[in-house]
Structure formats: structure tokens, C-alpha cells
Amino acid sequence: MFEAMKRVKSNALIGIDFGSNSIKAIALSKVGGTFQVDAVAEAPLAKGLIVDNRFEDLTKITQIIDQLRKNFPSSYKNAAIAVTGTDVITKVVTMNANMNELELETQVELEAENSIPFPIDEVFLDFEVLSENVDNSEFNDVLLSAARKETVLSQVDCVEAAHLTVKVVDVASHALARACELLFSRDDHDKGIAIVDIGAAQMTLNIMHKGRMVFSRSKNHGGAICTQMMMEHYGYKFEEAEKIKVSHEWNADCELDIVAPFINMTINHLRYDLRMFTNAPNNIQLEKVILTGGCQLLPELVTQLAEQLELNVEVADPFLGFEYKNAADKALLRDVGVKYMTALGLALRGVQ
Template structure:
């Protein structure tokens, strides 16, 4: 964008021009922007980051907070929240002092997301429709459990002896394949040839043996992320319970680290 534009002028121009980049009607979209700095090749221009999403995605979250008696002040982007939270786990990882490249693998219920962070900034993001629900569904189908019982058994154990070799091992192998595939897409579309470490986050990251299998199969140091490891805890907080849930709370930590300015 033209560096001489005021914020109001830039907002007006972006609103007009954004239509060519966003495949939805503009009245269905929430957009925001932030100036990143002067263009290296042309100091009369500035680089501008444009963020956009379907408006109903924002309204759905606002309504959930409203029902909880909370007023929405900031709507953030998951990748940026994750980027901030990674400041809390750098000391837990085997990263070089100069130009570390960190792969963050977020294994959620229905999707697995790869975020690659270089020099503190997200340089790549990729989502795949695969997550912990596949494991829950297989437990439910094989052992005749309800969804609630299957989820509880997945987290707390107590399943028959054939669970690990027949159900858990194939799921872990599939996770490794998904992570490997995502990394190959990253390497093929960037100037990077490797990553220095993998941080596992998300609700299914804590599955027993997951980090070890990824490290063994891919040869990349892999650790479960715990953003609370360096924090002091109030006496009423169950430290063990928090540690077990920590990988699934990375985005929550990233949101908490954001200012309201």
C-alpha cells in the first residue's frame, strides 16, 4: 500500500480492494489489517497484513462468550496466538541459538495443524482433516462404548490388552504419516530443508508414546509443550492435572498474552 495513506484512508482502500483476494461477499466477511513496515525494495510503499474470516465465525464465538456473561473485546487468529505462546516453551526444546526453526503440531479433535515458526514469526501454516476423534470413534466401534465412555477410556485407560497393538499403534502411525506429509509440503514450498524441533500441542498430543514415535520415525527432536512449566501456580491449582492438560491450552495462553491496545 502507499505509505502516505492515513489509517482511515488505508482502511477505505483495503475494503475496496480486498474483494479480489477474498472468495466471499464482503458483507459476509470480517476483515482487519496491520501495517508491517516499509517495503524493502520501495520505501514509498508499506507491507500490510490482511486478516479475514467469515463473519458468522466471529459472531458464533461472540455469542458463546455473551452466554457466559463475558464481553468480547478482541478476536484473534489461532496461528498468531500459538506464535505468542511459543515464547513460553522455547527453553523446553533443543533449539539452536541462531535462527531456530520450530514446527508446532497441533493435534485437535478433527484437524491437525502444522505451524512453522522462524525467528519468532509464523512462516507456514497447513491444516489437515485428521484428529483425535478418529481414535475415539475406533474405540467406540471396537469396544461397544458410548462416545463419552470412549473419550474417557482414551484419556484414562482401562481398555482391553489388544487396545495398544490393534488400535493405538495404528493411530500413532497415522499421526506420524500426517506430520511427515505436512513437513514435506512445507519443505517443497519454502527455502527451508529441515526444522530444528517439533513441539506437540493439542488435545491428542498427550497420547502415550506419541512424541517418542514421531522423534524415532522422523529423526527430529520432539517434545510435548507445557506453557505453564515456568509459571508459579496458585495453591488451589492441581499441578499434575494442569500439566496433563497443558498441551491443549497453548492457544489459550497465547490469547492471555495478548494486549488490548
């Protein structure tokens, strides 16, 4: 199922990104070679509905997706979703280049049985031949992906119960990288580019080089920690603290006591992860950091990251040059478009 879904082509996909605080969705089409945003929407989630990428209440999540769907043209009946976290594993392996597809599938299953820490009957497998191996032309580099069936099916069940058909199941980090490729110049292709996604509950570092993801690391750190710090410091309820954080309407002492320490914590986490990459024998020089995710909207985060990491830090803005069906969507994505990067990467599966 995981393999079959990935290869389906569609001209009308809603990319749906499931976060711990909200569900974000976007639909794209192509007009005269230019991408067009046909609709975009976000639906908040009550705390605890999605925890560590697991759906805790399928009925309530289905109801939210159903309401979200009503923001999209009726012609959009298909969806692309993504799996992430510890329930999905990707690995680049080398395979003999002379194998036919059936032999390759058999070898991939054998490789998965030996390298994936899940029972093989509990996962969906997929693979993609990337390129010829740089050290031996008789072998190809093959991207192996495995996702737990339980995780995939819970998402599929919710989406399809909300009157959409799931046509694509992707890996969230791959969808994010696909969206970020819209930002790359020709010169960026041969450089090491770090993509840092900071969401509500998770921070992910992906490093791209020559069109491939060469390093990936994630940890449980995100904007929810800043919200929790506000709750504990001021006695706010969750909704109140979240609203203050998102609107930046906090008192001066909050900037010093909460926001600055959270930013320092974030930078220290990222510095540690980047050090793990730079200390590895890969001979790839990092040239740029691209920030995505709602948490990067915090003031001073970009400036301090650039100063402390001594790297060029950019906030992702992939929607430059896009057309829009609705002026309101253009205004929204101009302000918070970086939150929709994973959803964008999923929607691109239907128009590229």
C-alpha cells in the same frame, strides 16, 4: 467489529478456547513481572454441539460457558476468543510504506475483495503491519485477516449471554503461536520451528520463522478418530471410548489394533504436510517440532514422531516458572497444560 475488538486493551481477560469436545479457559495476571495463573477450567461438550467450528446449539453452549465462568474470580468480566477453520483467512500482502492509516485501510479492503472467497459484507476485516518488506524497503508486509461475521457473532453471542464481555477476537493459530513463543530461546528465533496442534477434530501445522508464521495448514484429523476406531472395534459407546482413550486404561490388544495404527496415521499426515513445506522454495531449515493439544498425550506419539521425522520433538510446557493462585491448578497444568495452549495465547492478550 473484528478490527475494533482486536485493539482493545484489558488487564483482566479470560482466554476461551472452543474445541469440539470441550471448552477450555484460563485467566492470567502478572505479579512482579511473573505470569500468574489465576484460574483454569475445562467443560466437556456433548457430541454435536460444535461441529467443524460451528455452534449448533447456542442455548446449550451458553449454559456451559455460564457454568465455566463460575470457576473464575468475579473480577474477570472480559473474555478473549478465537476463530479458526475455513471461516477465517489470513494472508500476508505487501503495501506501500508511505500510505497513511486511512489509505492503508482502503487498500486492505480492495485487496480483501480480490483475494478472499467470501462476500466482503459478510466478513470482519483486520490488518497489522508486520515489518518492512525484505526485498523492497518502500513496501511493508501487512497481515490481513478476515473472518465470517456469522462465525464470530455466534461465539460473541454465547459468551456475552453468559455474562462476559468479549474484548478480543483473535485467530486461533496466532493465539497458539503467541503461547509457543514463551518456549522459544534466542537461538530459536532464526530457525524454522514447527508447531503441531492435535486436538479432537483438527490437526494444525504452523511453522514459525523469525517471529512470523510462514506456513499454515490444517486438516480434519484428531483424537476423535481414535475414539471412533475404539467404538467400532469394541462396540463401546462414545463416552466409554473417550474415557478409555484419555485414561489410557485399554487392553493390550487395543494398543496394537487401535492406538498404534492411529499414531501411524497421524505421523503420515504430518509427514505429508511437512514435505509440502520443505519442497517449497523458502530456504528455511526445520530444526524443531513443538507438540500441543490433548491428543499428544497418547503414549509413544512423541517418541515415534522424533524417530520417523528425524527431528527434535518437544511437548509444549509453557507454564514453567509461572505462579499459581491455587495449588490444584498447578497440578492440573503440570499434567495436561498442553491442552490449554490456545486459551493461554488468548489470555496473554490481557497481560502483555
